[in-house]
Amino acid sequence: MQLSAFNDLRKTLSDFPVVRRLLLMNDRGSDDPVDNDGLEIAVDAPEATDTQWREIVDIVKRCEFELSSEPQRLSDMTNAMKERYIREATVIFDQSDSPTSPT
Numbered sequence: 001m002q003l004s005a006f007n008d009l010r011k012t013l014s015d016f017p018v019v020r021r022l023l024l025m026n027d028r029g030s031d032d033p034v035d036n037d038g039l040e041i042a043v044d045a046p047e048a049t050d051t052q053w054r055e056i057v058d059i060v061k062r063c064e065f066e067l068s069s070e071p072q073r074l075s076d077m078t079n080a081m082k083e084r085y086i087r088e089a090t091v092i093f094d095q096s097d098s099p100t101s102p103t
Contacts, residue, residue, distance in 0.1 A: 004064075005063050005064040005065050006024075006063075006065075006092050008063065008064075009022070009059070009060065009063050009092075009093070010022070010092065010093045012059055013056070013059065013093055014093075014095060016045070016048075016052065016055075016056060017095075018045045018047045018048040018052055019043060019044070019045045019048070019056060019093070019095065020044040020045060020046075020094070020095060020096040021043075021044040021074075021091055021093060021094045021095075021096055022041060022042075022043055022044070022091070022092050022093035022094075023041065023042040023043075023044070023074070023085050023086075023089035023090070023091055023092070024039065024040075024041055024089055024090045024091075024092045025039070025040040025041070025042065025085060025088060025089040025090075026039060026040075039065060039066065039067050039068055040067060040068055040069055040072065041060055041067060041071045041072065042071070042072045042073070042074045042077070042085045042089065043056055043060070043071055043072070043073055043074060044074040044075070044096070045073065045074075045075075046074070046075040048073075053073065056071070057070065057071050072085075
């Protein structure tokens with residue numbers, strides 16, 4: 001896994017103020033959060049419109065890494081799944097404390 005792909009993704013998503021965080025989960029149990037096997041991404045963008053969400057998903061899918069599933073919207077997850085991501089995932093992008101992010 002090349003970290004440049006994550007850097008490109010972070011740079012691109014920083015143009016979307018509705019995206020608060022991007023969480024990366026390696027669902028296959030590897031200790032390496034950027035190991036290609038079993039990568040899942042959750043996007044914390046609760047205020048994103050359907051159009052914005054489709055654009056965000058398209059951007060994530062165009063990145064140079066393979067996901068084991070479609071990007072997940074954190075706000076659409078069950079409470080248990082959301083808690084698991086918050087507890088176990090690696091935050092690869094966070095603008096939730098940015099003055100321009102929604103409150």
